[in-house]
Amino acid sequence: MQIIFESRDTDGTQMRDFSVQRVRFALRRLANFVPHAKVQFTDVNGPRGGVDKRCQVELKTDTARTVVIASLARDWRTALDRSLSRATRVLTRNLQRTQKPVRDRTAKLALAS
Numbered sequence: 231m232q233i234i235f236e237s238r239d240t241d242g243t244q245m246r247d248f249s250v251q252r253v254r255f256a257l258r259r260l261a262n263f264v265p266h267a268k269v270q271f272t273d274v275n276g277p278r279g280g281v282d283k284r285c286q287v288e289l290k291t292d293t294a295r296t297v298v299i300a301s302l303a304r305d306w307r308t309a310l311d312r313s314l315s316r317a318t319r320v321l322t323r324n325l326q327r328t329q330k331p332v333r334d335r336t337a338k339l340a341l342a343s
Contacts, residue, residue: 231261237271245271245306253287256314263325266290271306285309287317294324 233250237243249269257264268288275282286300287310299317303309 231257231264232266234266234268236268239271239273241273241306243271245310248307249310252310252314256318257289260318260321260325263291263293264289264321265292269310271309274302283309285313287313289317289321291321291325294321294328297321297324 231254233253235246235249237246249271253267253269254261257267267290268286270284270286270288272284272286273282274284281302281304283304283306284300284302285306286298289297291297297317297320299313299320301309301312301316303312
């Protein structure tokens with residue numbers, strides 16, 4: 231899986247290794263479906279503080295649609311975790327919609343008994 235990391239903020243660039251590790255861990259079950267992931271960190275308010283750390287996670291898949299999730303938090307780590315948890319839920323739901331349920335004769339026989 232290819233992970234692209236972007237941040238213009240100096241504090242955000244220090245989170246590069248950690249964020250790549252978190253993306254690999256969060257998508258370990260879905261790695262076959264997600265060949266490309268992109269993580270962007272931006273500081274909305276600048277040095278003024280507050281809830282202004284924005285993390286955007288973009289997951290590109292071959293079978294399902296592209297999933298883009300953004301979240302705001304007080305710190306980079308929380309914003310990243312929130313974005314990844316929502317992105318994995320949405321991606322899992324989209325993949326379940328695209329896959330047809332497996333129904334064969336043995337399943338019908340088991341239900342009839």
